[in-house]
Amino acid sequence: MRWVAALVAAFAAAVSGADAPQFAGGAETFQANCAVCHRATGAGNPGLAPPVILDAPHFAETAEGRRQLAMTVLYGMYGEITVGERRYNFKMPEFSRFEDAQLADVLNYVVFDLGHAEARVAPLEAADFARERVHVVDGAAVRAHRTTVMAAKP
Numbered sequence: 001m002r003w004v005a006a007l008v009a010a011f012a013a014a015v016s017g018a019d020a021p022q023f024a025g026g027a028e029t030f031q032a033n034c035a036v037c038h039r040a041t042g043a044g045n046p047g048l049a050p051p052v053i054l055d056a057p058h059f060a061e062t063a064e065g066r067r068q069l070a071m072t073v074l075y076g077m078y079g080e081i082t083v084g085e086r087r088y089n090f091k092m093p094e095f096s097r098f099e100d101a102q103l104a105d106v107l108n109y110v111v112f113d114l115g116h117a118e119a120r121v122a123p124l125e126a127a128d129f130a131r132e133r134v135h136v137v138d139g140a141a142v143r144a145h146r147t148t149v150m151a152a153k154p
């Protein structure tokens with residue numbers, strides 16, 4: 001039954017090829033640390049955690065939006081926000097213990113693999129996180145900054 005094994009292998013390769021994330025390391029980090037609240041697809045959990053595939057991919061398009069993404073994972077966020085018509089008011093934990101490169105990778109997975117940001121958008125880099133580590137803020141300030149980023153949206 002070698003042909004069966006070959007067929008199974010070919011099928012598996014085709015499927016994983018189609019599904020292979022662009023940011024594989026980020027996918028692993030996300031599934032291990034973020035999916036519990038944001039779900040594996042990033043679609044969120046009503047009443048608990050917002051989708052990360054609605055506004056977050058657009059944040060990657062502007063300088064202040066990119067700062068917002070970096071601050072959210074470095075310092076967490078709390079206070080009410082509205083994402084896709086739903087309100088959320090729970091605490092996003094901080095992940096400052098992760099290396100800058102790992103934080104860039106997990107957000108690139110969110111922005112590009114889950115959120116399908118356009119190819120013209122530049123991936124986040126470790127330096128984007130290193131820069132935000134210099135100004136320590138709390139989760140309330142991260143939320144306030146989100147409000148200014150949303151207001152500036154074209």
Ligand code: HEC
Pocket residue numbers: 029030033034035036037038048049050051052055056069072073077078079080081083088089090091092093095106107110143146
């Ligand atoms: C304990 C649950 C929990 C975990 C774990 C968690 N988050 Fe969150 N996340 C939240 C909540 C809650 C919010 C919204 C906070 C608020 O209401 O101010 C949020 C907000 C966000 C946002 C902002 C979305 C927006 O539209 O502004 C991003 C991006 C995000 N999380 C990414 C991540 C990533 C990446 C991880 C893993 C490294 C992660 N989260 C882990 C609960 C969680």
